[in-house]
Amino acid sequence: MDRDETPGPIVQIRRRVRAGAEQIFDLWTKPDLMVRWMSPFPGAVYCKATCDLRPGGAFSLVTSSEESSREVSGTYVHIDRPRKLVFTWIGPLTNNVNTLVTVELNPRGDNETDLVLTHERLPTPAIHEGHTKGWGIILDHLAEAVGSGG
Amino acid sequence: MIEIEARKEAASRTARLDAVFAALADPTRRAIIERLSRGDARVTEVAEPFHMSLAAVSKHIRVLEASGVVERHRKGRDHILSINTRSLDEVDGWIERTRCYWNERLDAMERLLRELKKNHKLGPKDRKRGSR
Numbered sequence: 032m033d034r035d036e037t038p039g040p041i042v043q044i045r046r047r048v049r050a051g052a053e054q055i056f057d058l059w060t061k062p063d064l065m066v067r068w069m070s071p072f073p074g075a076v077y078c079k080a081t082c083d084l085r086p087g088g089a090f091s092l093v094t095s096s097e098e099s100s101r102e103v104s105g106t107y108v109h110i111d112r113p114r115k116l117v118f119t120w121i122g123p124l125t126n127n128v129n130t131l132v133t134v135e136l137n138p139r140g141d142n143e144t145d146l147v148l149t150h151e152r153l154p155t156p157a158i159h160e161g162h163t164k165g166w167g168i169i170l171d172h173l174a175e176a177v178g179s180g181g
Numbered sequence: 182m183i184e185i186e187a188r189k190e191a192a193s194r195t196a197r198l199d200a201v202f203a204a205l206a207d208p209t210r211r212a213i214i215e216r217l218s219r220g221d222a223r224v225t226e227v228a229e230p231f232h233m234s235l236a237a238v239s240k241h242i243r244v245l246e247a248s249g250v251v252e253r254h255r256k257g258r259d260h261i262l263s264i265n266t267r268s269l270d271e272v273d274g275w276i277e278r279t280r281c282y283w284n285e286r287l288d289a290m291e292r293l294l295r296e297l298k299k300n301h302k303l304g305p306k307d308r309k310r311g312s313r
């Protein structure tokens with residue numbers, strides 16, 4: 032692993048899923064399928080997804096129950112159907128800062144797929160700069176911001 | 182007003198967390214934390230094993246201090262460094278929440294796959310609004 036370019040702790044989840052990669056890819060990228068599993072409220076009263084599936088295109092998912100509503104949104108960074116999908120992710124879980132989610136789908140024999148989900152925390156500037164560059168600069172900014180912000 | 186305060190609190194927590202993650206992103210800084218996890222140490226002791234100048238190590242230490250991961254107290258003429266474990270707990274908290282969130286979502290995804298399989302492939306309804 033290229034440690035210098037890895038921005039700190041990441042969350043990675045691996046699963047063997049009993050479905051083809053194309054079908055799983057559709058679940059992640061088609062709004063009418065997204066609303067059927069992405070909502071964190073099991074009995075969501077309302078759930079709406081929109082997406083513009085191209086690099087730089089945006090998606091959003093708004094869900095609400097009777098008491099509360101939440102929205103997650105982001106921008107597609109890399110689309111390689113049906114193998115790989117990379118997008119930024121902002122929502123309550125990330126304290127409304129940009130993070131990066133990578134979904135990799137590796138076909139395994141007969142209608143089975145290894146799904147690897149990686150969720151990285153990236154400060155916003157890292158994403159704009161393409162996160163292999165400028166990490167040191169970001170560090171300095173953060174150190175300054177935290178140091179002076181009190 | 183309360184909402185604004187809550188947002189400010191969330192924003193500063195975010196800034197702190199990002200600073201901690203950034204601090205941990207560097208191998209030298211991780212090594213410093215590893216050293217301090219075995220006990221408090223003087224700046225010079227921490228710097229010793231690294232093939233770099235004291236000034237360079239000090240810079241890393243300052244980043245760690247700014248992020249709140251490392252604290253410095255003075256004992257006579259010595260500067261003693263120690264780990265602030267609370268800052269690392271926040272990181273653990275984020276990792277735990279995120280892992281839990283995605284595991285629940287993926288459970289739901291697999292439930293939907295089983296449902297779709299039962300209903301035989303994708304129905305025409307699911308194809309209609311496909312986006313490009």
